[in-house]
Amino acid sequence: MTLRHLSHHFLILATLTTVACHAQTVMRKATAADANAAAGKVTAPTLPAGAAKLEIDRKQIVSLSAAPTLTFVPVRFSKHGDAAGPPFHQCGLATVNDAGEAHLLITFGTDWTEAESCVSLSAIGTAENRSKYPTLVLIYQATTGHESFPEPVLLKWNSGSGAYELDPERSQWITTQQLPYTIPNIRRLLAKNAADHK
Numbered sequence: 001m002t003l004r005h006l007s008h009h010f011l012i013l014a015t016l017t018t019v020a021c022h023a024q025t026v027m028r029k030a031t032a033a034d035a036n037a038a039a040g041k042v043t044a045p046t047l048p049a050g051a052a053k054l055e056i057d058r059k060q061i062v063s064l065s066a067a068p069t070l071t072f073v074p075v076r077f078s079k080h081g082d083a084a085g086p087p088f089h090q091c092g093l094a095t096v097n098d099a100g101e102a103h104l105l106i107t108f109g110t111d112w113t114e115a116e117s118c119v120s121l122s123a124i125g126t127a128e129n130r131s132k133y134p135t136l137v138l139i140y141q142a143t144t145g146h147e148s149f150p151e152p153v154l155l156k157w158n159s160g161s162g163a164y165e166l167d168p169e170r171s172q173w174i175t176t177q178q179l180p181y182t183i184p185n186i187r188r189l190l191a192k193n194a195a196d197h198k
Contacts, residue, residue: 024129026065035061038071041102042094048106051077051090057121066132068098074121079109091118091140093155095164103163107153108140112168116142122150125183127190133157135190136164139181150181 030038039056047054057074064070073094090109096102108118119141127135136155141148152174154167170190179185 030061038096071096
């Protein structure tokens with residue numbers, strides 16, 4: 001093989017490697033400027049009816065490197081409940097796109113977690129990085145009013161609506177597994193489950 005052919009092969013290999021790297025989606029902590037800009041798009045009108053006392057967790061605002069970029073703003077807010085009981089809180093994740101449009105998804109205190117009150121978001125990450133919009137892993141600290149505990153919630157991308165949505169089936173399956181809830185542990189568990197069902 002001539003030097004020219006070798007150079008051509010190396011060029012193709014370098015190009016393919018670059019494309020492969022660019023195909024990976026990475027979650028990064030948002031810069032202070034980007035976090036403030038995204039948080040500014042999440043206001044009271046974004047909240048569902050009956051919600052109050054919006055809290056924004058600015059320290060955990062992150063973004064996905066997919067194009068267009070999506071920035072995720074964790075929020076917590078109170079809901080009207082039993083006046084004689086403890087305060088009830090829901091948590092959510094606001095997605096802010098490059099155009100500055102915000103979409104709020106209630107992620108905790110609804111569906112299978114409706115009987116629990118959200119204390120805080122402990123961690124956020126991705127299940128993998130091969131998809132443009134990978135499954136998101138959120139770990140919440142929750143309470144029933146009598147005890148506190150961690151609980152994982154998965155979000156899956158809906159290509160039809162172009163937005164993330166709750167993944168009740170896999171979220172509840174994870175809670176049946178005996179393991180500490182961390183992003184790496186859940187990532188490995190999901191990868192093993194996917195491999196076992198191929």
